[in-house]
Amino acid sequence: MRSVTCFFLSIRVWRRLRNFYSTATILKDLWIKFMDFPTPEFSAVTTLDGQQMDYYDSETKKLIPRQVWMKEIASNGMWKKDSAIREHVAQIYKTNIAVLMQRFNQTRGVHTYQRMYGCGWDDETDIKYGFDQYGYDGEDFLTLDMKNSSYTASVPQAQTTVQKWNNREQLALLLLYFKHECIYWMKEFLNVSKAAFEKTEPPEVSLLQRNQDYYVECHVTGFHSRNTTITWRENGQAINDSRKLVKPGKILPNGDGTFQKNVTLYVLPDEWRMDQYACVVEHKSFTETIQKILTEDEIRIIKSKMYSSQKTFKTSMIVYRTAMGSTTSDKCASPPKACGL
Incomplete structure (x- = not known):
């Protein structure tokens, strides 16, 4: 049994x-x-x-x-x-x-x-x-x-x-x-x-290549959620070949409350001319999936490291605060009021 x-x-x-x-x-x-x-x-x-x-x-x-x-x-x-x-x-x-x-x-x-x-x-x-x-x-x-x-x-x-x-x-x-x-x-x-x-503009997607090498960066900027998914696909399928995918860059803040991120692909020109490679950006708030197909017309050649036009903010301490409050009461227990030790 x-x-x-x-x-x-x-x-x-x-x-x-x-x-x-x-x-x-x-x-x-x-x-x-x-x-x-x-x-x-x-x-x-x-x-x-x-x-x-x-x-x-x-x-x-x-x-x-x-x-x-x-x-x-x-x-x-x-x-x-x-x-x-x-x-x-x-x-x-x-x-x-x-x-x-x-x-x-x-x-x-x-x-x-x-x-x-x-x-x-x-x-x-x-x-x-x-x-x-x-x-x-x-x-x-x-x-x-x-x-x-x-x-x-x-x-x-x-x-x-x-x-x-x-x-x-x-x-x-x-x-x-x-x-x-x-x-x-x-x-x-x-x-x-x-x-x-629901009212915001979709993020901007660019395909960048440094000095015409074999690395192509999918640079996405202007998205509002850190949970936004950015992937490379080959002929509509997710790429799992570690030889082609380079470790994704970190999510960086822009100065306007949005974020940016790079995801790099290693691929020879003969490969992307023969097969379709696309950078795909997805989030539940988008009305439709954003896709940028790798072609010669879409690639921008850059001679120096990519930088954001927005100022990024860095702090030595990350500090969280609560929602709105009032200071009319003498009681210190209810946040965001503070109590003496």
Whole structure:
């Protein structure tokens, strides 16, 4: 007697709004050494499903949209209020890092104090969760235990803060934020971004060749989602020959909230004149698949490395922030407000 057992693999896709604040002590001589690209003491970024939405730091003191669809939100009055909140949080974090240096018996050096918080949502089952984590000098400091509704210390130096923050009233406000307000803003951002995807122009696809060698680059720029798929196909079939495919380049940000990427193919002219090679770009937001067929007319010869006309943004720290909030309450528990240690 034979039996067959079938296993069904269910993959759950979570939508996530992540936030991470960071502040650091800056040594005077280090600041002077890197004056051309100074490191801000405080910085903040929001990401939605892994894509950066905005950026703030203590040097510019401006909240900058990183996605085209965020510019619509940035035009309303709440944007200035949200920028002011970031400035207020930066001051509190500067005080907190001084407190931590005392607790850890430190008098000098570069130190970092970070917070990552946000929420996740399964749009199929409607399961929701929140998270709130703090770190100091790259190590865990304290964490919010959502199940038990309390903060837990990761190091002895966090015990004082845990006793202060495990206030029943403030914890109740914090949990309400993660279960309702954070999820609400995540859904709002998802709706705005979805509507923007439906109205945006398709990405630009170019076939580039350096100095007439046998490597052909498919350069795609102007796409909005990191999940955009870029592949080379031979006669309509995906290419699996490692001799022809070169490792794809990294996804790089453009200055307008879009991305760019190169995927390189190694192929002899006689081959692509005999068979059809095409670079194919796909994403669920596209009305149709984008395809660029490799022909002599489509190839552009370049004599130097390809660079983006858009300025790319690089930061030494990636920091996430939460959705819009208010500063009218004296309570510090509900994000994006910050609490003293």
